[in-house]
Amino acid sequence: MKKRLVYLDYAATTPVDPRVIAAMEPYWGKFVGNTMSLHSQGMRASAAVEKVREIIARSIGAETEEIVFTGNATESNNLALKGVAEANPLKKKILISSIEHDCVVESAKWLAGKGYEIKEIPVNRDGLIDFEWLGRELTEEVLLVSVIHGNNEVGTIQDIGRIGSLCRAKGVLFHTDASQSFGKVLIDVKEMEIDLLTASSHKIYGPKGVAILYIRNGVAINPILHGGGHEGGVRSSTVNVPAIVGMGKAVEVCQNIRISEGQNIRKLRDKLIKGILDKVEDCWLNGDAKNRLPNNVNISFARVEGEGLLLELDVRGIEVSTGSACSSRSLEPSHVLLAMGLTAPEAHGSIRFSLGRWTTEAEINYVLRVVPEVVAKLRKMSPFKK
Amino acid sequence: MTRAQFQYSKKVLKHFRNPHNLGKINDPSGIGEVGNMVCGDVMKLYIKVKNNIITEIKFETYGCAAAIATSSVITDLVKGKTIDEAIKMTNKDVIDSLDGLPPVKIHCSLLSVDALSEAIYDYLFKEKKEIPKEVVSRHQRLIVHSS
Numbered sequence: 001m002k003k004r005l006v007y008l009d010y011a012a013t014t015p016v017d018p019r020v021i022a023a024m025e026p027y028w029g030k031f032v033g034n035t036m037s038l039h040s041q042g043m044r045a046s047a048a049v050e051k052v053r054e055i056i057a058r059s060i061g062a063e064t065e066e067i068v069f070t071g072n073a074t075e076s077n078n079l080a081l082k083g084v085a086e087a088n089p090l091k092k093k094i095l096i097s098s099i100e101h102d103c104v105v106e107s108a109k110w111l112a113g114k115g116y117e118i119k120e121i122p123v124n125r126d127g128l129i130d131f132e133w134l135g136r137e138l139t140e141e142v143l144l145v146s147v148i149h150g151n152n153e154v155g156t157i158q159d160i161g162r163i164g165s166l167c168r169a170k171g172v173l174f175h176t177d178a179s180q181s182f183g184k185v186l187i188d189v190k191e192m193e194i195d196l197l198t199a200s201s202h203k204i205y206g207p208k209g210v211a212i213l214y215i216r217n218g219v220a221i222n223p224i225l226h227g228g229g230h231e232g233g234v235r236s237s238t239v240n241v242p243a244i245v246g247m248g249k250a251v252e253v254c255q256n257i258r259i260s261e262g263q264n265i266r267k268l269r270d271k272l273i274k275g276i277l278d279k280v281e282d283c284w285l286n287g288d289a290k291n292r293l294p295n296n297v298n299i300s301f302a303r304v305e306g307e308g309l310l311l312e313l314d315v316r317g318i319e320v321s322t323g324s325a326c327s328s329r330s331l332e333p334s335h336v337l338l339a340m341g342l343t344a345p346e347a348h349g350s351i352r353f354s355l356g357r358w359t360t361e362a363e364i365n366y367v368l369r370v371v372p373e374v375v376a377k378l379r380k381m382s383p384f385k386k
Numbered sequence: 387m388t389r390a391q392f393q394y395s396k397k398v399l400k401h402f403r404n405p406h407n408l409g410k411i412n413d414p415s416g417i418g419e420v421g422n423m424v425c426g427d428v429m430k431l432y433i434k435v436k437n438n439i440i441t442e443i444k445f446e447t448y449g450c451a452a453a454i455a456t457s458s459v460i461t462d463l464v465k466g467k468t469i470d471e472a473i474k475m476t477n478k479d480v481i482d483s484l485d486g487l488p489p490v491k492i493h494c495s496l497l498s499v500d501a502l503s504e505a506i507y508d509y510l511f512k513e514k515k516e517i518p519k520e521v522v523s524r525h526q527r528l529i530v531h532s533s
Contacts, residue, residue, distance in 0.1 A: 303448065304448075305426060305427075305448055305449050305450055305453075307450035307451060308402070308449070308450055308451055308454060311399070311402065311451050312403075315403060324426060324450070325425065325426045331425070331426075331490065333426070343423075344423060344424040344425075344426065345423040345424070345426070348423075348426040380408075381405065381408055381446060381447055381448075381454060382428075382446060382447065382448040383419070383428055383429075383430035383446035383447065383448060384428070384448055
């Protein structure tokens with residue numbers, strides 16, 4: 001079997017689309033200018049940024065002034081939690097889902113250290129949040145609810161419109177981390193009654209180093225970076241013009257091809273899921289089969305350890321990710337899989353394949369030939385037999 | 387997360403991809419099994435002893451690349467050695483033979499030494515031979531640890 005290079009880690013980061021690179025190109029040298037400068041070059045830089053702000057606002061049904069550029073999704077999520085907590089000192093209770101990205105989990109922990117009460121919304125085996133629990137715990141005393149839209153590990157998409165309306169009815173702020181879903185799944189912040197939303201550039205074929213936080217008009221938030229008063233005082237820092245221009249182009253491309261691209265990737269995703277489940281014994285899909293990011297496949301293989309599987313696939317050119325403890329710095333298995341009720345050994349054997357714009361059917365066929373072979377090899381090494 | 391891969395030495399990856407002495411021995415003189423499914427590494431080591439010499443050794447391991455590589459390399463180190471020599475084996479010997487391990491994976495090397503020690507304990511116990519103190523105390527520590 002000829003070795004190929006198959007990148008299936010688009011959920012970690014995406015290559016930058018050539019159209020995005022072309023759009024950014026003049027902003028590295030030809031168009032200089034700090035957005036705060038009053039001269040012509042400064043005004044041109046500022047105009048370019050404002051144009052992107054409008055593109056992004058329109059893409060999620062927001063007002064232009066509701067979009068704040070940040071350095072990355074981690075910063076956006078930190079700003080959402082810490083900034084809202086700081087600006088609204090009367091309420092001290094925050095609910096986050098039990099399957100948030102580390103940057104939300106760690107921000108919440110940090111707030112817990114400052115005296116905030118943090119509660120985790122449980123999820124079911126498919127990673128869908130428990131609305132019954134939320135109905136009980138969601139009172140006027142809650143300051144903020146933060147629930148990830150499309151989960152980065154297992155791909156489950158939450159009904160954020162329903163969470164939004166529950167929160168709005170109680171006067172509770174609602175933040176969602178849409179890093180994985182933005183550009184792939186339709187989002188309307190007004191209709192879904194979202195107060196704060198995080199979206200990232202490098203997950204949608206834009207450059208790294210830029211993300212946004214949508215902050216609904218009227219939501220009080222304090223900055224976590226203080227300085228020259230950029231971004232309406234919410235995020236001081238020299239504005240990263242080339243990256244923002246790139247993110248704008250990336251959003252435009254996604255909008256233009258979202259439906260057809262989504263269909264293609266979903267088809268390949270389903271082929272990969274079905275193929276693995278058919279060809280390999282004792283494995284199962286993690287995450288909701290229906291409410292799922294179009295590009296996410298997360299499968300646990302019984303009696304196989306994820307890091308070993310990842311490295312064996314890597315030798316054969318296939319690049320994926322795992323929720324195994326062995327590949328994490330903490331040596332703890334994925335908190336997302338554990339929250340969904342998987343046991344530690346079940347979590348150790350999980351592999352995430354995330355597809356993207358340049359994934360082909362030939363690549364999926366290759367993966368479907370390699371995976372059963374590699375799983376069999378590792379199972380042969382294991383002391384656990386069927 | 388291929389971060390870990392960049393930290394593995396070439397030797398670790400070589401042993402991981404083509405492990406030596408993989409499998410089981412049907413009528414072993416001793417078996418050592420250590421680790422647990424929660425932490426994600428389980429090693430099972432089989433030894434065959436003749437005239438106080440480990441003539442045959444095989445392993446089965448569930449775990450990461452480091453767990454498999456340390457299992458593989460310890461079988462190389464021990465094969466042909468006397469029981470006394472095998473008991474003196476330390477995790478440093480294992481790490482050195484692999485040209486180092488990432489700090490977070492050091493526990494895998496300890497696991498392989500523990501598995502060997504347990505296999506020797508099993509052999510000596512079954513043969514009703516005298517069991518050296520260090521092997522007994524390690525055995526007791528492992529039992530406490532796993533219960």
